[in-house]
Amino acid sequence: MATDQSNNSSTPEQELKRRSRRSFIGLGAGAVIAVGAWEWLNSAPLQDEIPGPLRRVLGFNERVVRAAIYGQGHLVKTYPASAIGKLKVNGDIGMEMPLDTADWSLNLAPMGGPERKLTLDDVRSLPRTEEIIDFKCVEGWSTVTQFAGARLSDFTAKFAAGSESAAFVAMWTPSKDYYVGVDMPSALHPQTLLAYEMNGQPLTDRHGAPLRMVMPVKYGIKNIKRIGRIEYTNERPADYWAEQGYDYYSGL
Amino acid sequence: MKVLAEKHKLATRWFHWLNFPLLAAMIFSGILIYWAYDPYRIGIGGHTLFHFFPNWFYDLTGVAQNLALGMALHFAFAWLFVINGIAYMLYTLISGEWRELAPDRNSFREALQVTMHDMGFKVPLPPQGRYNGAQRITYSAIVLMGGFSILTGLAIFKPAQLHWLTAALGGYEWARWEHFWLTMGYVAFFVIHIAQVIRAGWANFRAMVCGYDLVNIDASHEEPVAEVTHGN
Secondary structure, three states: OOOOOOOOHHHHHHHHHHHHHHHHHHHHHHHHHHHHHHHHHHHHOOOOOOHHHHHHHHHHHHHHHHHOOOOOOOOOEEHHHOOOOOOOOOOOOOOOOOOHHOOOOOEEOOOOOOOEEEHHHHHHHEEEEEEEEEEOOOOOOOEEEEEEEEEHHHHHHHHOHHHHOOOEEEEOOOOOOOOOEEEEEHHHHOOOOOEEEEEOHHHHHHHHOOOEOOOOOOOOOHOOOOOOOEEEEEOOOOOOOOOOOOOOOOOO | OOOEEOOOOOHHHHHHHHHHHHHHHHHHHHHHHOOOOOOEEEEEEEEEEEEEEOOHHHHHOOOOHHHHHHHHHHHHHHHHHHHHHHHHHHHHHHHHHHHHHHOOOOOOHHHHHHHHHOOOOOOOOOOOOOOOHHHHHHHHHHHHHHHHHHHHHHHHHOOOOOHHHHHHOOOOHHHHHHHHEEEEEEEEOOOOHHHHHHHHHHHHHHHHHHEEEEEEEEOOOOOEEEEEEEEO
């Protein structure tokens, strides 16, 4: 145990008092700084519903994750059919009104190319890809669910060739009330589907018929239902839940 | 004769007092997140003794409806919490301070004696260095738990990219369960820790702030003998 007897001009009691006073002033100053920093953070101007500094950290986290750990070959775990649970319907923004599927078509805007309309049969003409994955909600729960559809990468190669070089994919419901923006690597991930089947049945209206995103590398908030329009773009698209304070990237 | 003796290194005190508000921020933002899906409880079969958390708790703390803010806070303060934790680990390993903290072969027997003594039984306190057996075990466990909080947190944060980590911890849902109960462990530790600090008295607390305390030098010994300050 180290002892301090160097200061002969004062008694140990005086020395302790001196050190103690200095340290408690330091601790108090630290507490004031900590409270001040917390207040500063929580009163900073909001950027999409959360304090600006926090929004910038989310952006920083995204860059770190995309540079350091994201991999196109990193596949999410898949499950046997016996693990399938009952996926609850957790949102109907943009789907408040019933959809006339006969009237539905998919508006596609490739990079620099002319816009076109596609049908569900166009999507079905692509190789059918099936996966049983753990669908994860940003709220914290998850449900093992089976989906089938076309890989968005296959879809892009066939109907929007060249658009792979875009930075983002934007999607909207037909009503434009719900919309997401997705970074291109996640959009082209081999487990990202334009799904038309769930648990062996055609998608129900509440689960996003006739066509929805299934992107197991993202939280459910990015897995838009009832897609009406797909656009490839270099401009970061608007995103419904990011505007409500959530992380734009929301990657898993 | 009394002399001034160093009880806690400057670095240790910095890590400790930085960790306090950082862990508090992590727990607070963690509750903001947990609120959105709060399935954990203590119970037997279908009978729930305590649900984490009852509505009065959410009303009292005002954490409801703040998932987005909670996530943003959690993933920002996590950097500071992790950096402070790793810096502490490096410091204690490189300086050799860990030897004063890690339990040795006597610690478990001593811990039992200390616990019995603190509970009021007539058990003599074993001789001790900077930390007694109970402190060695508890503090080392807390450091270890901190490591597991980081790992389980990463497993929930990026279960797709870090699928090997998530799998090693028992899967996504187990990792969240583990992350939650580790946090409850800190809360339990905090309550006991504060009670013991109060019991141990002012000189003990002052030593954690300024690093020093007065000790008696026994005339027959070369080395100063520390007053027994156990139990924080």
